[in-house]
Amino acid sequence: MSHDAHAMEMETATGLDSRKMAIWTFIGSECLFFATLISTYLVYRGRSLVGPFPHEEWTSPTGQHFEPILEIKLVTIGTALLLFSSLFVVLALYGAQKGNRKMLLGWLSATIMCGVFFICMQVYEFTHFVREGLKLSTNLFGASFFTLTGFHGTHVTIGVIWLTTMLILAIRGKLPPEKALNLELAALYWHFVDVVWIVIFPVVYLMK
Amino acid sequence: MSSTATAAHDHDQSHPGPAMYLRIGIILFILTAAEVAVYEFGYNRADAGIGAILHPIVVPILLVLSAVKFALVAMFYMHLKQDSKILSGLFVFPLMIAAFIIVALMVLFAYLHYVHPVAIKI
Numbered sequence: 001m002s003h004d005a006h007a008m009e010m011e012t013a014t015g016l017d018s019r020k021m022a023i024w025t026f027i028g029s030e031c032l033f034f035a036t037l038i039s040t041y042l043v044y045r046g047r048s049l050v051g052p053f054p055h056e057e058w059t060s061p062t063g064q065h066f067e068p069i070l071e072i073k074l075v076t077i078g079t080a081l082l083l084f085s086s087l088f089v090v091l092a093l094y095g096a097q098k099g100n101r102k103m104l105l106g107w108l109s110a111t112i113m114c115g116v117f118f119i120c121m122q123v124y125e126f127t128h129f130v131r132e133g134l135k136l137s138t139n140l141f142g143a144s145f146f147t148l149t150g151f152h153g154t155h156v157t158i159g160v161i162w163l164t165t166m167l168i169l170a171i172r173g174k175l176p177p178e179k180a181l182n183l184e185l186a187a188l189y190w191h192f193v194d195v196v197w198i199v200i201f202p203v204v205y206l207m208k
Numbered sequence: 209m210s211s212t213a214t215a216a217h218d219h220d221q222s223h224p225g226p227a228m229y230l231r232i233g234i235i236l237f238i239l240t241a242a243e244v245a246v247y248e249f250g251y252n253r254a255d256a257g258i259g260a261i262l263h264p265i266v267v268p269i270l271l272v273l274s275a276v277k278f279a280l281v282a283m284f285y286m287h288l289k290q291d292s293k294i295l296s297g298l299f300v301f302p303l304m305i306a307a308f309i310i311v312a313l314m315v316l317f318a319y320l321h322y323v324h325p326v327a328i329k330i
Contacts, residue, residue: 028302035306
C-alpha cells in the first residue's frame with residue numbers, strides 16, 4: 001500500500017480509521033442530546049393548559065375554536081422521503097466505493113433532493129402552526145414540539161449542506177473510490193438523522 | 209498493514225450490495241405504512257372491527273415498529289452488522305444511557321405529578 005493510501009486511512013491501534021471512530025463517538029453523544037429533547041417532550045405531553053393541542057379540538061374562553069393541529073398525511077410523506085433518502089445515500093456510497101460515477105452522482109443528488117423536500121415540509125408545517133396560533137411560547141406542547149423538531153430540522157439542514165459538499169467534490173472528480181470514506185462519514189450522519197426521525201415520528205405524531 | 213487493520217478493511221469489503229439495500233428499503237416503507245395504518249385504525253376507526261382490537265395496544269405496537277426500523281437502519285445502512293464491534297459499542301452504549309434517561313425522567317415526572325399535582329402544572 002502506498003504512503004498516501006496509509007495516510008488516507010489514518011489507522012489506529014484498533015485497526016479502525018480514526019475519523020470513523022470520531023463520527024460514531026459524535027453520533028453516540030447526539031443520542032444523548034436527542035434523548036433529553038424527547039424526554040422533555042414526553043414529560044410535558046398532555047400537560048398544556050391552553051390550546052391548540054396536537055390531537056384534540058379546543059375552544060378558548062373567548063370562544064375561538066381550534067382544530068387538532070398535527071397534519072399526519074403531510075408528515076408521513078416527509079417521513080417516507082427521509083427513509084428513501086437513507087436508501088439513496090447508501091446506494092451513492094456503493095457507487096463511490098465501486099468507482100461508479102453515474103451511480104454516485106445520481107443517488108447522491110436524489111438524497112439531497114429528499115432532504116430539501118423534508119426541510120420544505122418542516123418550514124411549511126412550522127409556518128402553518130404559527131398561523132393557526134401555535135408558537136414557541138403558546139403552551140408546553142408548542143415549546144417542546146418546536147424545540148425537538150426544530151433541532152432535528154437543523155440537523156437535516158446540516159446534513160444537506162454536508163452531502164451537497166460531497167456532491168460538488170464528486171462532480172469535480174475529487175471523490176475517487178479510495179476517498180469513499182469521506183462520503184461514508186456524511187452518510188453515517190445522514191442515517192443518524194433518519195433514525196432520530198424514526199423515533200420522533202411515532203412519539204410526536206402518531207401516539208395520542 | 210497490521211492484521212487488525214486488514215480485518216477492519218475486510219469488514220468494509222463485506223458491506224451488503226444494492227439488492228440487500230433495496231430489500232431493507234422496501235421493509236422500512238412497509239413498516240412505516242403499518243405505523244400509519246395502526247394509527248388510523250387504532251384511533252380514528254376504533255369503534256368496531258380491527259380498530260377496536262388495536263385501540264388498547266396502539267402505543268406498544270408503534271414502539272415495536274419504530275424499534276425494528278431503527279435496528280434495520282443501524283444494522284444494514286449504517287453497517288453495524290458488518291463493521292467492527294467497537295463501533296457498535298460506541299453507538300449502543302450511549303443509546304442505552306439515552307433510553308435510561310427517557311424512562312427515568314418519565315417515571316420521575318409521573319411520580320411528581322402523582323405526589324405534587326399542582327407543582328408541575330406550568
